[in-house]
Amino acid sequence: MVGAAKLIADMPTRPRRITVVAMFVAAAAIILTAAEPFATAMVDSGTSLGIDSYFLVQWLAPLASEAPELIIAVMFA
Structure with a gap:
């Protein structure tokens, strides 16, 4: 692994899990925020x-x- 993936993979278990969950929550918030204006x-x-x-x-x-x-x-490809 390289870059950000390596930084996250090298973290201890608890901070790594918190970081991954935070990234999922942030991604979901961005998608929910952008979906309605895009469709409209x-x-x-x-x-x-x-x-x-x-x-x-x-x-x-x-x-x-x-x-x-x-x-x-x-x-x-």
């Missing part, structure tokens, strides 16, 4: 462009939310 902005943008909200929610939202992972996977 996407539907509002689609409405102003004349795109059906059903199409946006069913097709465009999954693509937009997964695009960063897809780009990274393509780069590594």
